Amino acid sequence: MAELLQHLVNGLVLGGTYALLGIGLTLIFGLMNVVNFAHGEFYTLGAYVAFAALAWAGVDFFVALLMAIAAGAALGWLCEVTLLRPLRGESIDTTMLVMIGVWIAMQNGELLVWGGVAKSIPHPFPTAPLVLGPVAIAPLRIFVLVLAAALIAASWLLIQKTKLGRAMRATFQDRDTAALMGVGIGRIHAATFAFGSGLAAAAGALLGPVFLVYPSMGDLASLKAFSVVILGGLGNLPGATLGGLLLGIVEELGAGYISSGYRDAVGFVIIILVLLFRPSGLFARQERIA
Amino acid sequence: MMRAGGWLLAAAALTLPLWLSSAYHLHVAIMAGIFGVLALSLNLLLGFAGQLSLGHAAFFGIGAYTSALLTLKGEWSFWPALAAAVALAGAAGWLVGRLSLKLRGAYFVLVTISFAGVISLVSVNWIELTNGPLGLPGVPAPELFGWSLRSKTAYYYLVLAGLALSYLVSARLVKSRIGRAFVALRENEPLAESVGVDVTHYLVLAAVVSAGMAGLGGSLYAHYTRFVSPEVFLFTYTVTMVVMVVAGGKGTLAGPLVGAVLFTVLPEALRAAASWQWQMLAYGVLLVLLVFFLPRGIVPALQALRRRGAS
Numbered sequence: 001m002a003e004l005l006q007h008l009v010n011g012l013v014l015g016g017t018y019a020l021l022g023i024g025l026t027l028i029f030g031l032m033n034v035v036n037f038a039h040g041e042f043y044t045l046g047a048y049v050a051f052a053a054l055a056w057a058g059v060d061f062f063v064a065l066l067m068a069i070a071a072g073a074a075l076g077w078l079c080e081v082t083l084l085r086p087l088r089g090e091s092i093d094t095t096m097l098v099m100i101g102v103w104i105a106m107q108n109g110e111l112l113v114w115g116g117v118a119k120s121i122p123h124p125f126p127t128a129p130l131v132l133g134p135v136a137i138a139p140l141r142i143f144v145l146v147l148a149a150a151l152i153a154a155s156w157l158l159i160q161k162t163k164l165g166r167a168m169r170a171t172f173q174d175r176d177t178a179a180l181m182g183v184g185i186g187r188i189h190a191a192t193f194a195f196g197s198g199l200a201a202a203a204g205a206l207l208g209p210v211f212l213v214y215p216s217m218g219d220l221a222s223l224k225a226f227s228v229v230i231l232g233g234l235g236n237l238p239g240a241t242l243g244g245l246l247l248g249i250v251e252e253l254g255a256g257y258i259s260s261g262y263r264d265a266v267g268f269v270i271i272i273l274v275l276l277f278r279p280s281g282l283f284a285r286q287e288r289i290a
Numbered sequence: 291m292m293r294a295g296g297w298l299l300a301a302a303a304l305t306l307p308l309w310l311s312s313a314y315h316l317h318v319a320i321m322a323g324i325f326g327v328l329a330l331s332l333n334l335l336l337g338f339a340g341q342l343s344l345g346h347a348a349f350f351g352i353g354a355y356t357s358a359l360l361t362l363k364g365e366w367s368f369w370p371a372l373a374a375a376v377a378l379a380g381a382a383g384w385l386v387g388r389l390s391l392k393l394r395g396a397y398f399v400l401v402t403i404s405f406a407g408v409i410s411l412v413s414v415n416w417i418e419l420t421n422g423p424l425g426l427p428g429v430p431a432p433e434l435f436g437w438s439l440r441s442k443t444a445y446y447y448l449v450l451a452g453l454a455l456s457y458l459v460s461a462r463l464v465k466s467r468i469g470r471a472f473v474a475l476r477e478n479e480p481l482a483e484s485v486g487v488d489v490t491h492y493l494v495l496a497a498v499v500s501a502g503m504a505g506l507g508g509s510l511y512a513h514y515t516r517f518v519s520p521e522v523f524l525f526t527y528t529v530t531m532v533v534m535v536v537a538g539g540k541g542t543l544a545g546p547l548v549g550a551v552l553f554t555v556l557p558e559a560l561r562a563a564a565s566w567q568w569q570m571l572a573y574g575v576l577l578v579l580l581v582f583f584l585p586r587g588i589v590p591a592l593q594a595l596r597r598r599g600a601s
Contacts, residue, residue, distance in 0.1 A: 029396070035396045035399065083578065086582070087581070087582075090585075092395055092396060093342055093395075094581055094585065096342070096396070096399070097532070097536055097577060097580075097581050098577075098578050098581050098582075100529060100532065100574075100577060101574045101575065101576070101577030101578035101581070102574065102578065103574065104529065104570055104571075104573055104574030104577065105571050105573075105574025105575050105578070106574070107570075107574075108567045108568075108570040108571040108573075108574065109571055111567045111570075112567045112568065112571065219525065223403065223404075223407060226400055226403075227404075230397075230400065259415065261411070261414065261415035262411055262415060264407070264411060265407065265408050265411045267404075267407075268403075268404035268405075268407040268408045268411075269404070269408065271400050271401065271403075271404040272389065272401055272404050272405065272408075275390070275393055275397055275400065275401055276389060
């Protein structure tokens with residue numbers, strides 16, 4: 001029982017960051033119809049910016065997190081404006097190839113700047129775990145979970161309550177009608193991509209100190225983000241949140257009770273099973289299959 | 291004209307070992323040939339049936355492991371092991387095809403990625419069979435009528451034969467009724483279905499042939515490098531195949547070959563000028579540039595240029 005609780009808590013921490021990754025990707029995928037294989041690279045970028053800010057500049061942890069989000073969003077915006085905007089209206093394969101190119105270029109750029117040796121991010125939290133009854137959890141992990149939850153809530157508010165969010169939802173439902181109603185599609189796409197990339201960078205900056213930072217860390221992150229999107233349904237924000245938490249917990253349970261070697265297989269199996277049996281996602285009401 | 295060019299190229303390919311002096315150049319030629327097989331294989335799905343597989347390294351890896359394991363542990367000789375590699379990879383293609391019958395576009399891509407991810411993890415974790423991350427060293431070199439094909443020149447001809455076979459299979463398939471069904475499927479699926487093209491059947495067929503061909507490439511690779519490890523499942527291989535097909539021209543028969551030669555020779559030629567990271571960085575940028583400036587690929591662009599010159 002204690003072991004199960006411990007796994008659940010660890011899974012929740014992991015799942016919170018998966019949810020951040022998934023929300024960013026589900027917005028980009030759902031709204032722009034861009035299969036963003038570079039998504040994981042924004043996650044890596046966030047982790048490295050946090051590393052530079054904390055290890056070299058020695059700033060506060062919150063400041064480092066904000067810097068990571070800003071860097072991710074800025075590069076995401078740049079990427080959309082220079083690469084994706086000219087290709088709007090092209091087939092999904094075309095933009096996917098561009099994003100594969102961006103992915104390879106970014107990953108090797110990171111390798112050139114920061115080198116191939118894995119780095120650990122220094123953090124100001126005590127390393128002794130807090131013991132709450134049967135469960136022990138490091139203060140850093142609590143911080144990660146709380147911040148992930150705050151960022152998810154902020155995203156939800158942005159989508160549901162702001163004018164930008166309303167325009168984004170309108171674009172997702174029907175791009176042409178939204179454009180006719182005066183929604184600037186170009187601006188919405190740029191904002192969506194910047195927003196999604198910022199969230200991925202946040203996930204990297206949060207999970208970076210928990211694990212290690214290395215240039216190819218984004219590959220698995222991309223695939224996990226895709227499994228979250230598929231679990232939750234395209235463009236479905238609550239779905240991505242639940243999907244992220246579910247993936248984190250199932251992975252943790254799978255690693256704990258079945259085999260740690262197959263931890264990363266959980267995401268793949270989820271993709272295959274969900275696409276086979278519930279292709280619109282676990283939480284979606286309508287069929288949305290391209 | 292076209293025909294003469296083709297014969298000239300074939301003659302050049304057949305005599306290549308005569309005028310490539312160094313073993314290193316021959317090595318590059320062999321790798322280009324193996325990647326040519328892989329690019330032709332991906333092209334069947336991506337170029338003709340219009341479905342992108344980003345899990346193609348899985349079929350390549352299954353072929354490599356099947357051939358290596360059968361010759362190492364089963365003590366089979368090379369030829370039946372090669373046939374088994376093609377068959378098993380083809381069976382995997384059948385499975386993926388059947389599984390993803392109703393999925394198109396990005397969803398098909400994701401199923402293929404996931405399939406490759408699972409297979410790759412199995413190769414790392416099923417240590418009794420695959421020796422895990424350490425891999426399988428000492429894969430024997432093939433023999434033909436008692437002659438060892440261990441030398442680079444002999445292996446070059448073996449790869450060339452494999453490449454010619456893959457090309458002929460592609461050409462036969464594409465020019466047949468089946469190929470027309472593939473193209474119909476790619477261009478307008480509901481219309482194809484409405485005139486009686488059995489979409490499911492042809493998609494699975496495309497997946498099986500494509501995967502089997504990738505398995506052939508895997509077997510050729512395993513017996514050339516004489517070593518197989520979970521690295522054969524690296525996503526880099528899939529990405530390389532995609533870049534080759536897209537750069538050369540998907541949906542053409544010559545395109546994948548041009549792409550394979552270009553993207554094997556180019557990185558090797560640049561090796562002295564730039565480190566591996568810079569090269570990969572350039573690779574990524576190049577892919578982006580290609581999509582922007584040569585979206586249909588090199589071969590169709592050249593064909594358009596010649597048509598313009600002729601008129």
